[in-house]
Amino acid sequence: MMTNSSPQIPDPLPRLAFVSTGGTIAGTVVEGADHWKYESAQRSGQSLIMGVPGLLRRAQWFFEQPYSIGSQNLELSHMLQLRALVLHLLHSPDVDGILLTHGTDTMEDMLYFLHLTLPAGSLTKPVLFTGAMLPSDHPQADGPDNLNSSVDLLCHTLNSHKFNNHKAEIPFGLVMQGLYTPAAAVEKRTTSGMDAFDGAFSVKADINWPVSLDQHELVARLGKQGEFASLFNTDTTALPLFEALEVPVVFCVPGNGPVRQLNDLLGRKPASVVVAAPGHGNIPDACLPVLRRLIVNGVSVVRASRVAEGGVEQGGEFDALDEFRAGATHQGLPGGKQAGVFSEAGHLSLSKCVMRERLRVLAHSLSM
Numbered sequence: 001m002m003t004n005s006s007p008q009i010p011d012p013l014p015r016l017a018f019v020s021t022g023g024t025i026a027g028t029v030v031e032g033a034d035h036w037k038y039e040s041a042q043r044s045g046q047s048l049i050m051g052v053p054g055l056l057r058r059a060q061w062f063f064e065q066p067y068s069i070g071s072q073n074l075e076l077s078h079m080l081q082l083r084a085l086v087l088h089l090l091h092s093p094d095v096d097g098i099l100l101t102h103g104t105d106t107m108e109d110m111l112y113f114l115h116l117t118l119p120a121g122s123l124t125k126p127v128l129f130t131g132a133m134l135p136s137d138h139p140q141a142d143g144p145d146n147l148n149s150s151v152d153l154l155c156h157t158l159n160s161h162k163f164n165n166h167k168a169e170i171p172f173g174l175v176m177q178g179l180y181t182p183a184a185a186v187e188k189r190t191t192s193g194m195d196a197f198d199g200a201f202s203v204k205a206d207i208n209w210p211v212s213l214d215q216h217e218l219v220a221r222l223g224k225q226g227e228f229a230s231l232f233n234t235d236t237t238a239l240p241l242f243e244a245l246e247v248p249v250v251f252c253v254p255g256n257g258p259v260r261q262l263n264d265l266l267g268r269k270p271a272s273v274v275v276a277a278p279g280h281g282n283i284p285d286a287c288l289p290v291l292r293r294l295i296v297n298g299v300s301v302v303r304a305s306r307v308a309e310g311g312v313e314q315g316g317e318f319d320a321l322d323e324f325r326a327g328a329t330h331q332g333l334p335g336g337k338q339a340g341v342f343s344e345a346g347h348l349s350l351s352k353c354v355m356r357e358r359l360r361v362l363a364h365s366l367s368m
Contacts, residue, residue: 012060013059013060014058014059014060014096014097014154014155014158015059015060015062015094015095015096015097016059016060016061016062016095016096016097016098016099016151016154017061017062017063017064017089017092017095017097017098017099018045018049018061018063018064018099018100018101019045019064019065019066019082019085019086019089019098019099019100019101020045020048020063020064020065020068020100020101021041021066021067021068021069021071021078021100021101021102021103022040022041022067022068022069022070022101022102022103023040023041023069023070023071023101023102023103023104023105023131023132024038024040024070024103024104024131024132024133024134024135024143025048025101025103025130025131025132025135025136025143025146025147026041026042026043026044026045026048026068026101026136027040027041027042027043027070027132027135027136028042028043028135028136028137029135029137029138038135038138039070039135040069040070040071040103040135041068041069041070041103042136043136044063044065044068045064045065045101046063048101048136048143048147049061049063049147051136051144052144052147052148055147055148055151058151058155059151059154059155062095064085064089066081066082066085067081069103070103070105071102071103071104071105071106071107071110072103072105072106074103074105074106074109074110076242076243077237077238077243079109079110079113079114080232080236080237080238080239080242081237082100082110082114083113083114083117083118083232083236084234084235084236084237086098086100086114086118086127087118087122087234087235088234088235089125090122090124090125090127091122091234095125096125096158097125097127097128097154097157097158098125098126098127098128099128099129099130099150099151099154100127100128100129100130101129101130101131101147102129102130102131103131104131104132104133104188104196104197105188107129107131107174107186107188107197108186108188108349108351108352109351109355110129111129111173111174111183111184111186112183112184112186112222112351112352112355112356113355114183115172115183115184115222115223115225116223116225116226116227116228116229116355116356116359117226117228117229117231117232118172118225118226118229119226119229120224120225120226120229121226122226123170123172123225124170125170126153126154126157126158126170126171126172127171127172128150128153128154128171128172128173128174128175129173129174129175129183129186130143130146130147130149130150130174130175130176131143131146131174131176132146133192133193133194133196142176142177142194145177145178146175146176146177149175149178149205150175150205152205152206153171153175153180153205153206157169157170157171172225173185173186174186174197176196176197177194177195177197177198178204178205178206179197179198179202179203179204179205180202180203180204180205181197181199181201181202181203182201182218184222184223184225185199185200185201185202185218185222186199187199187349187351189308201214201218221311221346221347221348222347222348222352223356227359228359228360228362228363231359231362231363231366241362241365241366242358242362245270245271245358245361245365246268246270246271247270247271247272247273247274247354247357247358247361248265248270248273248274249273249274249275249276249304249350249354250262250265250273250274250275250276251276251306252275252276252277252278252283252284252287252306253306258275258284258286258287259286259287259290262287262290262291262294263290265294265299266290266293266294266297269294269297269298269299271299271300271357271358271361272299272300272301272302272340272357272358272360272361273291273294273299273301273302274302274304274345274350274353274354274357275287275301275302275303275304276304276305276306276350277303277304277305278305278306278307279305279307279316279317280305280310280312280315280316280317280318281303281304281305281312281316281318281344281345282316282317283303283318283320283321285320288320288321291321292321292324294340295321295324295339295340295341295342296339296340297340298338298339298340299340300340300341300342300343300357300361301321301324301340301341301342301343302342302343302344302345302353302357303318303321303342303343303344303345304344304345304348304350304353305345308349311345311346311347312344312345312346313344313346321342322342324339324340324341324342325341325342325343326341326343
């Protein structure tokens with residue numbers, strides 16, 4: 001028996017915002033150099049899309065370029081500016097999805113900041129970052145494949161979202177070398193090589209999306225989406241208090257003078273200090289007296305490790321500052337002064353630890 005069916009009408013092209021910020025993906029090789037060298041942030045977003053065969057025809061593109069830098073030059077003002085732009089695009093009825101290019105040097109910093117400060121409820125559209133380990137005109141340039149993979153995932157997500165009654169998982173993270181990594185888990189693990197961002201939470205960015213990620217483990221290790229979103233307005237592009245907060249990292253390395261460095265910090269009293277100690281964050285005994293003085297004077301201390309993996313939890317060989325943990329009773333503080341808080345970095349990298357401390361101290365300051 002024959003059935004009548006209406007002719008299939010092709011879906012309109014997705015409306016994608018392309019936000020370019022510079023980085024290696026927009027870099028070019030320096031001609032005439034006596035060794036391999038390139039300059040980042042030399043190409044516009046339009047030229048990157050037009051430089052990949054067929055990519056221009058896959059979407060209705062809207063181009064934004066808030067700034068163009070090598071990401072080693074990233075400042076907090078750039079991060080606030082990009083956050084405001086992302087929120088504007090998320091709220092825009094003319095945009096279905098967002099693709100952003102960013103330098104790999106501080107990709108982790110940017111994405112973790114956005115993870116902690118973009119309201120969870122605002123992420124109703126796919127938001128993908130990508131970048132490159134080689135400049136755009138290198139013979140083995142990886143940027144074009146990364147752009148194609150990102151657009152593949154954006155289009156697949158939008159189609160799944162459309163035909164599955166809006167139940168498909170909406171990605172927010174990084175696409176590099178065919179892998180998707182959630183924003184919170186992005187970490188540059190090596191200075192070179194195409195596998196620089198491969199990590200424990202990375203999964204294939206292919207047609208099998210959506211994938212099953214251990215969200216409980218992700219939140220337990222790295223914090224929940226939008227945890228500090230209330231600190232900023234939707235259009236905040238500058239906040240002097242946020243930018244003025246200082247969270248230095250002191251490395252405990254033989255001969256590096258950590259005691260001298262900590263004593264120097266007593267004079268200017270930063271918001272918090274991250275101590276990158278050996279092993280399981282085992283702070284040297286010689287540092288304890290000055291750390292106590294810092295905490296009593298209102299400076300928080302985070303115990304971290306020089307070791308890249310494994311995390312730092314409570315325990316190990318170090319418990320000398322437990323009396324200053326959150327909720328502990330402090331005795332003998334001068335003039336009723338409020339002491340700082342002692343804590344551990346958990347599974348956060350040093351970069352993530354510094355950003356989280358900055359936001360935590362800002363939240364504390366604004367609540368006083």
